[in-house]
Amino acid sequence: MIHRLLLATLPLLLSIPLAAQHEATQGDVDDGRRLYISNCALCHGPEGGSVPGVELGHGKFLRASNDEGLKTIILKGIAGSAMPPHTFTDFQAGTVVAYLRYMAASSTDATAVRGNAASGKAIFEGKGNCTSCHRVRGSGSRVAPELTDIGTIRRSVELQRSLLEPDAEVLPQNRYFRVTTKDGTTITGRLLNQDAFTVQLLDLKEQLVTFSRSDLTKSAFLDRSPMPSYKDKLSAPELSDLVSYLVSLKGIVYQ
Amino acid sequence: MNPRILLFLTSAAMLAASGLSGQVTFDRIIAAEKEPQNWLTYSGGVASQRFTKLTQITPENVKNLELQWIYQAKSLEKFEATSLVVDGILYTVQAPNDVIALDAVTGRIYWTYSYSPEPDARPCCGRINRGLAILGDTLFMGTIDAHLIALDAKNGKPLWNTTVASAASGYAITHAPLIVKDKVIVGTAGGEYGIRGFIAAFDIKSGKEAWRFYTVAGPGDPGRNSWAGDSWKTGGGSIWVTGSYDPATNLTYWGVGNPGPDWNGDTRAGDNLYTNSVVALDSDTGKLKWHYQFSPHDEFDYDAVQVPVLADMDWKDRNGQTRPRKLMFWANRNGLFYALDRNTGEFLAGTPFVEVNWMKGFDEKGRPMRIPGKTPTTQGTLIYPGNQGGTNWYSPSFSPGTGLFYIPAWVNYSSIYVKTDDDEYKEGRRYAGGLPRSPVPFARSAQNFRKEQEGYGAVLAIDPRTGEKKWEFKMSDVTDAGILTTASNLLFSGGREGYFFALDARTGAPLWKAAVGGSVASGAMSYAVNGKQFVSVAAGNSLFTFALRQ
Numbered sequence: 001m002i003h004r005l006l007l008a009t010l011p012l013l014l015s016i017p018l019a020a021q022h023e024a025t026q027g028d029v030d031d032g033r034r035l036y037i038s039n040c041a042l043c044h045g046p047e048g049g050s051v052p053g054v055e056l057g058h059g060k061f062l063r064a065s066n067d068e069g070l071k072t073i074i075l076k077g078i079a080g081s082a083m084p085p086h087t088f089t090d091f092q093a094g095t096v097v098a099y100l101r102y103m104a105a106s107s108t109d110a111t112a113v114r115g116n117a118a119s120g121k122a123i124f125e126g127k128g129n130c131t132s133c134h135r136v137r138g139s140g141s142r143v144a145p146e147l148t149d150i151g152t153i154r155r156s157v158e159l160q161r162s163l164l165e166p167d168a169e170v171l172p173q174n175r176y177f178r179v180t181t182k183d184g185t186t187i188t189g190r191l192l193n194q195d196a197f198t199v200q201l202l203d204l205k206e207q208l209v210t211f212s213r214s215d216l217t218k219s220a221f222l223d224r225s226p227m228p229s230y231k232d233k234l235s236a237p238e239l240s241d242l243v244s245y246l247v248s249l250k251g252i253v254y255q
Numbered sequence: 256m257n258p259r260i261l262l263f264l265t266s267a268a269m270l271a272a273s274g275l276s277g278q279v280t281f282d283r284i285i286a287a288e289k290e291p292q293n294w295l296t297y298s299g300g301v302a303s304q305r306f307t308k309l310t311q312i313t314p315e316n317v318k319n320l321e322l323q324w325i326y327q328a329k330s331l332e333k334f335e336a337t338s339l340v341v342d343g344i345l346y347t348v349q350a351p352n353d354v355i356a357l358d359a360v361t362g363r364i365y366w367t368y369s370y371s372p373e374p375d376a377r378p379c380c381g382r383i384n385r386g387l388a389i390l391g392d393t394l395f396m397g398t399i400d401a402h403l404i405a406l407d408a409k410n411g412k413p414l415w416n417t418t419v420a421s422a423a424s425g426y427a428i429t430h431a432p433l434i435v436k437d438k439v440i441v442g443t444a445g446g447e448y449g450i451r452g453f454i455a456a457f458d459i460k461s462g463k464e465a466w467r468f469y470t471v472a473g474p475g476d477p478g479r480n481s482w483a484g485d486s487w488k489t490g491g492g493s494i495w496v497t498g499s500y501d502p503a504t505n506l507t508y509w510g511v512g513n514p515g516p517d518w519n520g521d522t523r524a525g526d527n528l529y530t531n532s533v534v535a536l537d538s539d540t541g542k543l544k545w546h547y548q549f550s551p552h553d554e555f556d557y558d559a560v561q562v563p564v565l566a567d568m569d570w571k572d573r574n575g576q577t578r579p580r581k582l583m584f585w586a587n588r589n590g591l592f593y594a595l596d597r598n599t600g601e602f603l604a605g606t607p608f609v610e611v612n613w614m615k616g617f618d619e620k621g622r623p624m625r626i627p628g629k630t631p632t633t634q635g636t637l638i639y640p641g642n643q644g645g646t647n648w649y650s651p652s653f654s655p656g657t658g659l660f661y662i663p664a665w666v667n668y669s670s671i672y673v674k675t676d677d678d679e680y681k682e683g684r685r686y687a688g689g690l691p692r693s694p695v696p697f698a699r700s701a702q703n704f705r706k707e708q709e710g711y712g713a714v715l716a717i718d719p720r721t722g723e724k725k726w727e728f729k730m731s732d733v734t735d736a737g738i739l740t741t742a743s744n745l746l747f748s749g750g751r752e753g754y755f756f757a758l759d760a761r762t763g764a765p766l767w768k769a770a771v772g773g774s775v776a777s778g779a780m781s782y783a784v785n786g787k788q789f790v791s792v793a794a795g796n797s798l799f800t801f802a803l804r805q
Contacts, residue, residue: 025673027673027692030692089677091677091690172706173702195752195753196729196730196756196765200702
């Protein structure tokens with residue numbers, strides 16, 4: 001319950017620090033997120049805490065006290081450190097700052113940090129039945145998004161939201177699509193590609209299939225995510241464990 | 256025998272005997288429809304209809320089209336050029352600025368001219384080129400470092416190289432030049448770099464500039480007061496698709512690009528003439544005869560950089576009387592389809608062909624009435640159509656056969672326009688004053704994950720008399736492909752999905768397709784050699800040429 005409450009108050013929390021400094025918009029935050037994930041997350045991590053002493057996700061910075069200071073560091077880097085300069089425009093640097101402010105405002109609690117990743121793995125593979133759809137390091141099904149490196153691209157707060165409210169955000173490439181052929185057969189799967197003449201799916205039998213639109217009587221996205229909500233299925237500690245496990249998934253480590 | 260007839264017969268015999276040696280005279284160019292086996296200008300003729308009279312390929316047999324040859328460019332830039340074909344020789348441009356002469360039947364190379372643009376060249380949107388012009392035995396190419404180069408069409412050797420503008424200041428030339436009489440006409444791109452755009456004519460023999468028309472009105476020009484302060488100095492007004500020409504009036508027509516900075520109009524109060532306008536220039540002097548501004552004081556990057564399509568039709572005037580008129584049809588990036596009188600510039604009609612929310616109709620003079628509040632802000636404003644426009648530079652087509660006008664369109668497409676004030680003009684640097692955002696974030700990849708809310712690409716068929724949509728061919732992804740129509744009622748186009756396809760021009764029914772494996776970002780063209788019709792289109796990094804199976 002506490003999580004839902006926090007989620008519900010998120011927009012409210014957000015507006016305070018942002019409005020105080022800079023007129024950041026949802027568009028700024030979205031643009032900043034894209035820039036952060038592709039430019040910053042490799043070193044700082046999706047939570048912003050991977051560089052010792054720096055907690056970007058909690059508004060704790062070593063050398064900047066305001067937005068302008070952050071922008072300067074993003075643009076010029078820090079001489080003598082591993083922080084490089086970036087070729088963003090001033091406006092783009094501002095969107096990264098907007099996203100950092102958003103991260104701080106939306107880092108609701110330490111759910112993931114408190115959980116036990118090993119217990120979470122057991123829930124993932126057992127009680128949660130997650131592997132019936134998701135795949136991690138070669139185990140599990142492919143009909144839902146591969147999660148091997150989910151901890152490098154998603155924040156704990158986002159993973160938690162996906163577990164509690166799977167419909168809150170479904171990425172375009174994760175949508176389910178259903179086609180009906182002329183003989184009445186219905187096939188559902190993840191949409192992999194589509195064009196004016198054809199549709200490509202990974203069907204629920206994990207087969208890659210292509211349909212010619214001229215052979216179909218119906219084709220449409222499913223309105224809802226096929227993922228169930230774990231709101232009433234897992235206890236709060238179990239949820240923390242599971243999120244901790246997902247956050248620990250950093251991809252395949254090459255030896 | 257009448258000496259004139261003798262002369263005619265002699266030249267005809269010489270032409271026939273010499274086979275490939277017939278020079279491309281300007282008379283041949285303005286009567287290009289009389290030799291549909293050749294494709295003599297970017298849009299297939301000075302009226303720019305991108306329509307061929309060739310009829311060997313028909314709706315009935317188009318299913319028998321098969322690949323004849325591919326030319327794989329040694330370049331990873333977008334292949335946006337439309338080829339020229341003269342008497343069996345095909346000329347095209349490998350991006351950015353290499354010219355290739357090929358045998359149009361086999362695709363075998365005769366010669367290659369390689370050009371290395373100056374390192375300063377930095378065109379906004381790709382190191383690309385859209386094609387060539389030819390006159391006599393000379394080919395003409397504009398380059399991304401804003402040079403104009405003349406080449407010998409027989410061996411690819413350069414004849415002259417004129418610096419049109421400074422690449423270091425952000426100028427570039429990306430469109431195919433237009434030949435009018437003894438002049439070659441080009442304009443300059445660079446609307447995102449604070450250029451002062453212009454159209455200029457050069458002597459075909461010497462490369463010397465004959466006249467220049469600034470697309471941004473300055474001191475002494477009638478439109479000077481449409482620019483606040485010194486804003487005209489960096490007003491943009493780029494040119495990046497080829498204009499048209501009417502021999503009856505000697506006027507050449509060009510579409511002008513956006514004012515700069517693009518998304519913040521605060522420093523350039525006024526209508527910003529002649530940006531986002533069509534200008535009609537006397538082709539001998541470059542003097543402005545008339546202009547019509549589609550999007551006064553634009554803040555949405557609605558370049559009027561479209562091909563002016565000229566057609567003669569019966570037209571019903573406002574008083575209900577129908578009479579033949581000299582028309583210009585124009586599907587604009589701002590989402591509206593226009594009909595103008597091309598002799599006078601009179602606004603005849605304007606109709607949205609996609610969703611439009613920045614204007615609510617026209618006043619008596621044909622000026623669009625803006626909707627208050629629909630303007631870029633620091634917070635962002637949702638505007639239809641979005642930044643790439645309802646259409647863009649992609650060649651439309653007009654078929655005198657069906658009487659329909661065909662538009663490569665982005666339907667239900669929008670952007671959130673954000674303006675910023677952190678741009679200061681620095682020579683040769685980006686000067687745009689904001690940015691457009693997608694209302695629905697999406698990842699570009701080899702696959703198409705585009706959501707419906709982001710809009711979709713389509714080929715639209717419009718009745719130009721009414722602006723009414725006759726049919727729509729819907730794609731899942733958007734399109735940068737031009738359109739070719741034929742006298743046999745075929746329509747050829749493509750899109751980002753990587754198909755080159757044929758539709759029935761009367762109904763939009765799909766008749767044939769080829770998966771060409773790359774985005775079609777060019778306009779198809781057609782030609783014939785020894786009685787065999789070919790259809791050729793650039794897609795991805797290659798040029799694909801098809802003909803009927805034999």
